[in-house]
Amino acid sequence: MSQDKPALFIDGGVVMNENVARAAEWRRLVAEFFQPLMGGDASTWEEANRITFARLESYLVHGPQGEQEFVQWYDTYRLRWLRGMAEFAGVACPLDDAACLELAIKAGDYITQRVESAFPGAADAIRVPHSAGFKLFTASEEHWRELDGYTRAMGVRECFRASYGSDLINQGKYSVDYYPRLFGHAA
Numbered sequence: 001m002s003q004d005k006p007a008l009f010i011d012g013g014v015v016m017n018e019n020v021a022r023a024a025e026w027r028r029l030v031a032e033f034f035q036p037l038m039g040g041d042a043s044t045w046e047e048a049n050r051i052t053f054a055r056l057e058s059y060l061v062h063g064p065q066g067e068q069e070f071v072q073w074y075d076t077y078r079l080r081w082l083r084g085m086a087e088f089a090g091v092a093c094p095l096d097d098a099a100c101l102e103l104a105i106k107a108g109d110y111i112t113q114r115v116e117s118a119f120p121g122a123a124d125a126i127r128v129p130h131s132a133g134f135k136l137f138t139a140s141e142e143h144w145r146e147l148d149g150y151t152r153a154m155g156v157r158e159c160f161r162a163s164y165g166s167d168l169i170n171q172g173k174y175s176v177d178y179y180p181r182l183f184g185h186a187a
Helices: 019-038 042-062 070-089 097-112 122-131 144-154 178-186
Strands: 007-010 135-140 160-165
Touching: 019 042, 019 070, 019 097, 042 070, 070 097, 097 144, 122 135, 122 144, 135 144, 135 178, 144 160, 160 178
Parallel strands: 007 135, 135 160
Antiparallel strands: none
């Protein structure tokens, strides 16, 4: 009887995607998504994304603190992100947290599935272990929906059994509990 191939956990940024290129794509696609929907002009939306992300970068870098749950922490980030951009762009944003969060999620889905920031050859490199029978998963600090979108944009979503963002195990990647939870969930 043949033994199962091992699992490989692949990070989204720095491994599959080049983060500087991804940031530029996000700015472009933020404008493409929000300008027709909420008004303002495209260049203002691009700048709004750049400024707002810079303001929130420390929040992202430090991640959830202590026993704080990732999902709650990330939803707070999404609300701050969208409201910060809308304020900079001078447009109205949903006041209701649920409506604002839903819009931020829709924007993220739209953007990540269109981002063109994969390292040259990354998609082909992912297909090699997948074709050899390895079980592939993403493992990243990002939300599973974003990882799902990035792998779709790369044309390799079907290679991954699951997109493990920190939200699926409700634990930030830099916690000592992240990998034990991830491995337990992935069996």
